[in-house]
Amino acid sequence: MVKLIPKSPVFQMDCKQFVEHHLKDNSVDLVYADILFDNPDLTWLDLIKPKMKLDGVVYIHTDQRSVLYVLNTAEQFGYQHQSWIIWGYNWGGRPRNKWPAKHEDILFFSVGNTWQWNPKAIGIPKATMIRSTKDWQVPTDVWTDIGIVHTMSREKDEGEHRVWQKPVKLLERILKAHWRKNILVVDPFCGTGTTLVVAKQLGCQYAGCDIDSEAVRITRKRLS
Numbered sequence: 001m002v003k004l005i006p007k008s009p010v011f012q013m014d015c016k017q018f019v020e021h022h023l024k025d026n027s028v029d030l031v032y033a034d035i036l037f038d039n040p041d042l043t044w045l046d047l048i049k050p051k052m053k054l055d056g057v058v059y060i061h062t063d064q065r066s067v068l069y070v071l072n073t074a075e076q077f078g079y080q081h082q083s084w085i086i087w088g089y090n091w092g093g094r095p096r097n098k099w100p101a102k103h104e105d106i107l108f109f110s111v112g113n114t115w116q117w118n119p120k121a122i123g124i125p126k127a128t129m130i131r132s133t134k135d136w137q138v139p140t141d142v143w144t145d146i147g148i149v150h151t152m153s154r155e156k157d158e159g160e161h162r163v164w165q166k167p168v169k170l171l172e173r174i175l176k177a178h179w180r181k182n183i184l185v186v187d188p189f190c191g192t193g194t195t196l197v198v199a200k201q202l203g204c205q206y207a208g209c210d211i212d213s214e215a216v217r218i219t220r221k222r223l224s
């Protein structure tokens with residue numbers, strides 16, 4: 001039985017259950033899924049496909065351990081790969097004998113051939129000596145201007161210092177790029193709830209879940 005989503009819910013459950021039982025067909029505009037795992041189970045990605053609008057988009061945040069697996073599997077499920085974003089930062093420890101790994105990978109897929117795209121909303125100042133009528137440009141697929149959530153920040157306090165909390169600025173860039181009135185934003189691995197917090201701030205509809213009760217408690221607190 002499919003239960004229609006009540007107003008802006010956050011569920012504590014496995015993502016597959018959430019996708020199957022709490023999302024309507026053809027209703028989701030944007031998915032952001034942050035799965036920093038070694039061997040991710042991507043069954044949910046197949047299950048969510050019929051729930052997506054034809055012009056919907058999916059962002060999967062992962063890292064070098066599973067990025068190629070995610071890319072190949074998503075394409076097998078019929079998603080169209082559009083961008084491979086590198087989120088770079090300069091923080092944390094450094095190994096003595098190899099290059100410090102200071103980036104994570106965010107894969108952007110579309111469901112169909114068209115999607116909402118708002119270049120001006122994500123524009124950054126244009127660094128050029130050449131005279132131009134446009135003083136802004138769209139960021140490239142290498143994002144080093146966002147940074148991490150700093151340990152002493154208020155944002156980190158809100159997320160109760162969970163290691164994997166993502167910055168509001170990162171989700172703002174993604175959501176603003178695809179924003180339009182009344183879009184439904186879904187995060188099936190919501191963690192501290194950053195995606196849903198930003199969706200709420202931007203006036204979107206939103207829904208999410210996490211298997212961990214503490215994560216759900218923190219998300220609900222941030223949204224209250």
Ligand SMILES: C[S@@+](CC[C@H](N)C(=O)[O-])C[C@H]1O[C@@H](n2cnc3c(N)ncnc32)[C@H](O)[C@@H]1O
Nearest residue numbers: 014015034164165166189191192194210211212
């Ligand atoms: C990397 S964190 C997400 C962090 C989040 N983006 C944030 O900004 O806080 C991944 C989350 O997925 C959750 N998770 C792991 N397996 C899950 C599953 N099968 N269903 C739902 N959530 C799951 C974990 O409890 C964890 O909170």
